[in-house]
Amino acid sequence: MNEHSLHENTDNAPVLSVKGVTKRIKNRNIVDRLSFEMHRGEIVGLLGPNGAGKTTTIRMIVGLIGMTEGDVLVKGKSIRNDFAGAIAHVGGIIENPEFYPYMTGHDNLKQYQRMTEGITEERIRDVVKLVGLENAMKKKVKAYSLGMRQRLGIAQALLHEPSILILDEPTNGLDPAGIREMRDYLKRIANEEGISVLVSSHLLAEMELMCSRVVVIQEGKLVTVQSLGASGEDGTPAERVNVAFRVDDAERAKARLERMEEISILKVSEEKNEVIISVRDAYIPRVVGALGAEGIALYRIEEIKESLEDEFLKWTGGNRIA
Amino acid sequence: MLSFGKLVTNEWLKMFKKRSFFIPYAAIAVVIALVAFMMKQFGSAEGMPTGLEFTSAMFTKNGMGQLLTFLAIIGTAGSVPKEHSLGTIKLLLIRAQSRSKILAAKYVSVLVYILSLSLFAAGFSLLTGGLLFGLHARELGWNDVFLSLLVQLAYSLIYVTVTFMIGVLTRSTGATIGVGMILVLIESLVVGLLSRYDIIKYVLFTNVDLSVYLEGGTPPIQGMTLAFSLIVLAVYMVLFLGTSFVTFKKRDVA
Numbered sequence: 054m055n056e057h058s059l060h061e062n063t064d065n066a067p068v069l070s071v072k073g074v075t076k077r078i079k080n081r082n083i084v085d086r087l088s089f090e091m092h093r094g095e096i097v098g099l100l101g102p103n104g105a106g107k108t109t110t111i112r113m114i115v116g117l118i119g120m121t122e123g124d125v126l127v128k129g130k131s132i133r134n135d136f137a138g139a140i141a142h143v144g145g146i147i148e149n150p151e152f153y154p155y156m157t158g159h160d161n162l163k164q165y166q167r168m169t170e171g172i173t174e175e176r177i178r179d180v181v182k183l184v185g186l187e188n189a190m191k192k193k194v195k196a197y198s199l200g201m202r203q204r205l206g207i208a209q210a211l212l213h214e215p216s217i218l219i220l221d222e223p224t225n226g227l228d229p230a231g232i233r234e235m236r237d238y239l240k241r242i243a244n245e246e247g248i249s250v251l252v253s254s255h256l257l258a259e260m261e262l263m264c265s266r267v268v269v270i271q272e273g274k275l276v277t278v279q280s281l282g283a284s285g286e287d288g289t290p291a292e293r294v295n296v297a298f299r300v301d302d303a304e305r306a307k308a309r310l311e312r313m314e315e316i317s318i319l320k321v322s323e324e325k326n327e328v329i330i331s332v333r334d335a336y337i338p339r340v341v342g343a344l345g346a347e348g349i350a351l352y353r354i355e356e357i358k359e360s361l362e363d364e365f366l367k368w369t370g371g372n373r374i375a
Numbered sequence: 376m377l378s379f380g381k382l383v384t385n386e387w388l389k390m391f392k393k394r395s396f397f398i399p400y401a402a403i404a405v406v407i408a409l410v411a412f413m414m415k416q417f418g419s420a421e422g423m424p425t426g427l428e429f430t431s432a433m434f435t436k437n438g439m440g441q442l443l444t445f446l447a448i449i450g451t452a453g454s455v456p457k458e459h460s461l462g463t464i465k466l467l468l469i470r471a472q473s474r475s476k477i478l479a480a481k482y483v484s485v486l487v488y489i490l491s492l493s494l495f496a497a498g499f500s501l502l503t504g505g506l507l508f509g510l511h512a513r514e515l516g517w518n519d520v521f522l523s524l525l526v527q528l529a530y531s532l533i534y535v536t537v538t539f540m541i542g543v544l545t546r547s548t549g550a551t552i553g554v555g556m557i558l559v560l561i562e563s564l565v566v567g568l569l570s571r572y573d574i575i576k577y578v579l580f581t582n583v584d585l586s587v588y589l590e591g592g593t594p595p596i597q598g599m600t601l602a603f604s605l606i607v608l609a610v611y612m613v614l615f616l617g618t619s620f621v622t623f624k625k626r627d628v629a
Contacts, residue, residue: 115469117628141471151462156392164388167381168470209466 066129067092068142068217068249069114074123076109076273083109085273086123091217091249096239098264099253102369106273107253111221114251115145128216141169144215148222150206154195158186158205161194162212169213180208184238200231207238217249218242224259232256236263261361269368276368281361295319296337297329299353300344309347316340329357382472382480383487389457390450390488399446403496406442407433411503426504428515433500434523436530436584441559443492444531448538448555450492451485455539455623456548464628478543478623482616485539489531497524519589526586533583533608534559540615543623566595582607 067090076084084106091097101107112118114125116132116139125132130139152161162181166172181187184204189197197205203223210218218239224232240263242248254260260267261281269276300306303326310316310328315336320329332340337354344351390396411429424432433439455478458464468474497520501510538555545551562580569575576596582604587594594600 112628117465117468119625119627137471137473140469143469145466145469147465147469148462150466152466153389153392153461153463155394156388160388160392164385165466165470167385168378168472170378213471 067126068095068128069251070126071110071114072124072126074110074113074125075121076106076113076118077121082273084113084270087270087273087275088123089268089275089278091251093216093249094243094247095266096243096250096252096264098260098267099251099270100255100257100260100267100365101270101276103255104272105270107255107270108221109273110270111219111251111253112147115143115147115219116140117147141213142216143219144210144213144217145219146203146206146210146221146223147219149199149225150202150209152194152202152205152209155193157191157193158197159190161205162190162209165209165212172212176212176214180211183211184208199226200228200234203227203231203235207235211242215248217251220250220252222254223252224254224256232259239263257361257365267361269365271369279364293331293333295329295331295357297327297353297355297357298340298344298351299325299327299355301326301350301352303328305347306344306349309343309349310340313340313343326352378472379476379480382476383483386454386481386484387487390484399450399492400495402446403439403443403492404499406439407496407499407503411507415507424504424508425513425515426501426506426508426510427517427520428513429504429508430497430500431515431520431523433496434520434527435586436527439496440527440530443489443496443527444534444559445556447489447492447531447535448559449552450488451535452538452542452551452555453548454481454485455542456546456551459546460548468628474624475620478620482536482539482619485535486532489528489535493524493528493531522589523586526584526589529585529608530583533579533611536612536615537579540619543619570595576603577607579607579611 069091071087071089073086073088074084075082075086087106087110089097099107099110109118113120114132116136120133124134125139127139127142130142132139152158153164156164158181159177162177166177181190184207186201186204186208189201194202194205206223210220220239223239224235227235236259239250239252243250252260252263264281266278266280268278298306303321303323306328307318307321310318310330315333317331318328319331321327322329330340341351341354410433414424414429458467467477501520504510534555537558538551541554542548542551545554562583565578565580566575569578575581576599581595581599585601585604586592588601588604
């Protein structure tokens with residue numbers, strides 16, 4: 054359903070398609086027939102417990118690691134057979150971006166400018182301005198903080214105007230302010246320039262704030278592809294929501310609600326005076342009315358959302374820490 | 376072709392921008408000046424070389440040939456391993472350039488480096504020798520100086536190529552410098568130990584020093600010719616470079 058609506062929003066072909074990619078080392082499948090697609094302007098998170106194959110997947114997509122089977126297409130060009138053509142559309146930060154510490158920030162960017170045709174001095178200036186490093190360009194990179202290096206990493210990745218950014222654990226080692234800054238950059242890039250972003254991470258809360266979709270893998274296999282946030286809620290109106298009612302007398306509320314159809318009581322918590330029910334959106338005003346008519350005081354109505362963490366543990370069986 | 380030139384520029388800048396870049400050149404200058412000074416100070420008047428003879432002598436294996444080779448090994452050992460240890464290899468390889476081209480650019484920059492070391496040594500020797508002893512030709516002419524420079528370059532080139540390959544294979548700068556230097560040092564030992572066997576003719580070490588084919592030299596094994604040595608060296612070079620390129624192309628960068 055969501056796949057379908059995405060196709061309608063973007064009439065063009067997927068920016069990235071991973072097709073049955075497998076990495077086998079010594080008869081063990083590190084990544085096993087993994088397939089997913091990404092479209093223009095999407096931020097997709099690649100999630101999985103430690104050792105699930107996230108890093109291997111990312112590195113196969115950018116050609117650092119060879120694939121045993123399958124292929125990756127970037128804008129229709131194969132990483133396997135037309136590496137230079139495919140990778141020209143990709144900007145990447147693999148783990149913490151590493152630069153030549155004895156060179157200045159500008160010298161480092163010049164290195165990458167020389168490796169791709171057609172990057173002007175003006176483009177370098179624009180990118181540097183975008184990440185806010187104008188005043189640090191003449192400093193040697195060894196004097197940079199991690200946050201500054203991360204920003205130089207983004208500048209480096211954007212230099213050749215890629216269609217897709219691929220980031221492996223981009224927030225590793227950043228402080229909360231740095232993480233937030235990174236998130237804002239990525240969202241802006243995706244919204245304003247229509248660049249797709251693929252991020253691997255195990256920071257679930259971070260992914261929840263940033264991504265429009267997550268691809269969950271475990272032991273190298275695809276577990277699920279889920280839409281998050283807005284695109285997850287625009288489903289059919291018949292969908293039921295879980296709501297917690299805080300009342301003065303949970304027992305009485307329960308007794309009243311039990312008499313109503315279309316409501317299933319999930320949990321009654323005496324000590325918190327809460328009743329948690331599953332109900333249709335449209336039915337909630339009637340529930341409120343019924344409780345009021347019964348003389349039950351109502352203090353709070355809260356929707357209970359499953360956090361990405363809960364869902365993640367459900368998907369991956371919860372037997373491992375992400 | 377234009378883009379390949381830019382890749383070489385990149386590699387050259389990676390060496391050049393290091394603060395330690397000029398140390399080898401300074402070391403060469405100091406050694407040459409010191410040797411020339413000692414000769415002038417303590418040599419007898421009739422045993423005094425000309426400037427050309429001095430330069431030619433500096434370029435023999437026992438003169439500065441080995442020192443130049445050591446410096447070249449140290450300078451080039453990090454070419455590939457440093458990218459791994461700094462972690463910059465990841466950003467280097469996700470550009471729209473093939474891995475072979477990137478490695479070729481590295482190798483070319485290494486060649487430029489040994490050429491610059493040798494030319495600097497030659498220039499400085501001629502300058503010092505000319506100032507102290509005069510530049511008139513005796514039995515030894517400019518041609519001989521040029522030949523000894525060429526022989527020394529070939530000697531460095533072989534060892535630098537081995538070093539380059541070890542760098543690709545081990546990804547460790549320290550190990551690469553160590554192995555490269557040890558190879559240079561055990562060269563005469565191996566030739567000496569194996570000289571009884573016929574196979575020694577085909578060993579790299581027996582063929583690296585082409586100066587034996589210059590006037591007045593004797594080949595280590597009777598019957599060896601310049602053409603033979605050049606062919607053996609060419610085969611080894613193809614082997615070393617082939618191994619380097621295949622390994623570098625296939626490698627999973629984790």
